Amino acid sequence: ALPQVALLGDEGAANHNRLGGHYGEPGIQLFVYGREEGNDTRPSRYPARQTREASEAVARLNQVNPQQVFFAQQNPDVIDQGVFHNDVIAVSNRQVLFCHQQAFARQAQLLANLRARVNSFMAIEVPTAQVSVSDAVSTYLFNSQLLSRDDGSMMLVLPQECREHAGVWGYLNELLAADNPISELKVFDLRESMANGGGPACLRLRVVLTEEERRAVNPAVMMNDTLFNALNDWVDRYYRDRLTAADLADPQLLREGREALDVLSQLLNLGSVYPFQREGGGNG
Incomplete structure (x- = not known):
């Protein structure tokens, strides 16, 4: 565990994404932070809960290959709009990063770097003109699960709030018709969980085990x-x-x-x- 000091503020898996091929193989680890020491780019209304220093410490403690790690800053403006964790503005699965257009600071450069490192990388950026940050937060659009299907396509598991919002639901149906791996939307009533601060993202943990490890x-x-x-x-x-x-x-x-x-x-x-x-x- 990291020492409980402000410099090492850590909110765990809510600020981490993995990108790559099969789950049991090495992938690219994307750690997302809100602030770092000596960098004035940070939110002004709300404190950033995740520091770059904490993310780097977690990567070191878990002996992650430095060649397979990216540290990216979340857009301070979206933190000030209530996006306290990256799992409220982005979700990844295998080669796909599904995120809002305003999710990251220097987003174009980050996506270019990921495209160069992740085979068949695809970024699905939700335009602000179609879904505002506030609508993404209120519907928990990105606090979802992106799951692989046996045929190679993907399913997006969403809270019911997404279907009840005309703009968000309209965008999602356009997404289904577009050329990308997402081929199915699965909607659940998760109000009880969400009222207590949870959502589909709370179930994202994936642990890859061999048969021997499973036994x-x-x-x-x-x-x-x-x-x-x-x-x-x-x-x-x-x-x-x-x-x-x-x-x-x-x-x-x-x-x-x-x-x-x-x-x-x-x-x-x-x-x-x-x-x-x-x-x-x-x-x-």
Whole structure:
């Protein structure tokens, strides 16, 4: 973990994209930052949460090949319009970068550099004239998932807000008819998740495993119908439908929380991962 200092402000995978061929092969790692020390190009209304220094440290700590890394600055103007993370203004999959026309500082140069390094690179830039930055933010257009299909085409998984916005939905249907890999739109109602700060991008994590590595993974954490139902039951049992300030001072909330975590760690066969479990304090 990076030290908790302003110079190393890091918001994780929300400011990272991978570009390249098959997922198990080396690709180009695109780290996106909002500010860097000594550079006056930065947002003025809101603080930039990601620093270049933090992105470089993450790349070093993960031993990423320096020849396969780009560090790009997000457009400060869009940060000031509420684009706190790059996954609100861009998404990538294999050779495709789907982004807003105003996503990056020095965007033309960045795309030229990526085109020179990524085989068959394609940038799909959404014009401001068709979708404004504010509309992209409010509909979570880019906080989506771009997924590969077996036939080589791609599917864009979107929140329902995109379909309900005439301008955004009109653009997306034009995109389907155009010459690019995106051949299908899949829309889901994710309001409950989005109301808590989440969206399709929260599910983007892709972990490539060999068969041997997959066999070494704890099978209890692999999603299936049984686990899905068990997790739903767990949520229904332990998640309160409301929480007041007074509840925060109620020891019962602590007991409920510990019991919930204890049951969850048993469901997933994780062992005693929480201090209260290892200390033998139980749920009382």
